[in-house]
Amino acid sequence: MSLRDKYAIVGIGQSQIGEVPGSSSLGLLAEAMKNAIQDAGLNKGEVDGLVSRGPDDIYCHHQRMGEVLGLNVNYSTSLDNGGASQALGVILACLAMDAGLCHTVVCGYGRNAWSRTRQAAESRKGSLQQHAGAEEQLPREFGPEFGYFGAVATHAFGAQRHMHLYGTTKEQMGAVAVSFRKHARRTPWAQMKKPLTMEDYRQGRLIIEPFNVYDCSLRTDAAGAVVVTSAERARSLKQPPVYISGFGSHNNLRGWFFDDHMVNTAARASGQTAFRMAGMSPGDVDTAQLYDCFTYMVIAELEDYGFCPKGEGGPFVASGALDLEGVLPTNTAGGQLSEGHVEGMLQILEAVRQLRQKEPPGRQVPKAEVALVSGHGGNAVCHTTLILRR
Amino acid sequence: MAYNKPLPVPSAESKPFWEGCRRHELLVQRCRACGKHWLPPSALCPECLSTEWEWTRASGKGKVFSFVVYHRLYHPGFKDELPYAVALIELEEGPRMLSNVAGDVKAVKCDMPVEVFFEDATEEVSLPKFRAASSGRP
Ligand SMILES: [Zn+2]
Numbered sequence: 001m002s003l004r005d006k007y008a009i010v011g012i013g014q015s016q017i018g019e020v021p022g023s024s025s026l027g028l029l030a031e032a033m034k035n036a037i038q039d040a041g042l043n044k045g046e047v048d049g050l051v052s053r054g055p056d057d058i059y060c061h062h063q064r065m066g067e068v069l070g071l072n073v074n075y076s077t078s079l080d081n082g083g084a085s086q087a088l089g090v091i092l093a094c095l096a097m098d099a100g101l102c103h104t105v106v107c108g109y110g111r112n113a114w115s116r117t118r119q120a121a122e123s124r125k126g127s128l129q130q131h132a133g134a135e136e137q138l139p140r141e142f143g144p145e146f147g148y149f150g151a152v153a154t155h156a157f158g159a160q161r162h163m164h165l166y167g168t169t170k171e172q173m174g175a176v177a178v179s180f181r182k183h184a185r186r187t188p189w190a191q192m193k194k195p196l197t198m199e200d201y202r203q204g205r206l207i208i209e210p211f212n213v214y215d216c217s218l219r220t221d222a223a224g225a226v227v228v229t230s231a232e233r234a235r236s237l238k239q240p241p242v243y244i245s246g247f248g249s250h251n252n253l254r255g256w257f258f259d260d261h262m263v264n265t266a267a268r269a270s271g272q273t274a275f276r277m278a279g280m281s282p283g284d285v286d287t288a289q290l291y292d293c294f295t296y297m298v299i300a301e302l303e304d305y306g307f308c309p310k311g312e313g314g315p316f317v318a319s320g321a322l323d324l325e326g327v328l329p330t331n332t333a334g335g336q337l338s339e340g341h342v343e344g345m346l347q348i349l350e351a352v353r354q355l356r357q358k359e360p361p362g363r364q365v366p367k368a369e370v371a372l373v374s375g376h377g378g379n380a381v382c383h384t385t386l387i388l389r390r
Numbered sequence: 391m392a393y394n395k396p397l398p399v400p401s402a403e404s405k406p407f408w409e410g411c412r413r414h415e416l417l418v419q420r421c422r423a424c425g426k427h428w429l430p431p432s433a434l435c436p437e438c439l440s441t442e443w444e445w446t447r448a449s450g451k452g453k454v455f456s457f458v459v460y461h462r463l464y465h466p467g468f469k470d471e472l473p474y475a476v477a478l479i480e481l482e483e484g485p486r487m488l489s490n491v492a493g494d495v496k497a498v499k500c501d502m503p504v505e506v507f508f509e510d511a512t513e514e515v516s517l518p519k520f521r522a523a524s525s526g527r528p
Contacts, residue, residue, distance in 0.1 A: 141398035
């Protein structure tokens, strides 16, 4: 039996976002989870499931979180799908509840990427907009000996190939960064408030071509969390329920460098599963909250989800489609490029906010009934999708 | 001057590949059951899961599937190389591998034909690198 609309997100919470000197990922996530439980109008004793993730060096992360929050639960686990984990946590919550393992699950992710980088002895001259680097888990052959390090280059390979095949331009990637910065400037908690024009983008310092500094997501200290429960239970809680209409996942485990995965990403199959479950199509989506580790990923995902044909993502974003007034307002709090990089967690929170329709004018997507959320990561091949509705 | 870039740390599976490089031979794995070639090295054929496979010498010809140009330093050993190109090379036999394309980074293009050469990094380690294929050769 379909799980369409059977479960709902009933609480959201976030921690401080940005540069939080001395912060710990567990501390930030505890703050976010506490806020999410309060937002739902629940006591922590009413939570009987926990799904979490933090920096990958914390062993058995969910146990540490439960200890911090003083919780024993029926169901808990921590995830290992990189940036696809956060939406996957919501999916697993639904599956566990449907199996009768638990009835109310808190899911969240926290990181202290900015503080960690700052602490690291080799910390470079502190540009904020520099995802990746020393903290990447490094392979020990077939990469570093050729000067290949980390996620920036991985995605830059995809961008280069996309430019080659479809004539996608640097300016089109820039349009993604410029649109998201406009959103961030209207979002009180966003990390980047400085205006960003196309001219600023053109002047951006090259990091790994074709990416410059504005193509890369931020280093952020922050956490986000949501509470998921049954639709039935949701209707008696404090917040208007945001129903989980569809979800999907797909993982191109043979790798980003295999076949055409770097231009036809796992978002396609993940999205098809989610749309089928929801009984919807891309035209039904009022706002997208996409995993934007790099500008290029937004272009690829828009195509793979079917918001435009393959190869036309560049012109699509350059048309202003992602702006608040555009045909598909996207990453309306600024995304990982400008709001803060919490590996897809803040995308889920922003989708819920938009669907509650209580954001101030200038932030609220008009008539936001349906939102699509994506998660992407795990060496760039794991993908998850949520389709939410009010 | 001592070599100051990272050196490959071979796994049990990749050891023969690096031994081949030392002899200036580019090796790939080839499945005896289904005929497919593959890299990176692994214990069984990723197509048909056969364990009946062999190391075979690749032609060393291929093309650039995609590439990136590093402008930022991630490792001190590459200080004098910036900007440098890292490319995903698709070998004639099918497998893809990361490497460098020597020469002017501005000349590197997707789908450009390339050929392997070997750079002796240390007494023990040689790295397979690529350059634009010499054209018009008989
Ligand atoms: Zn085989």
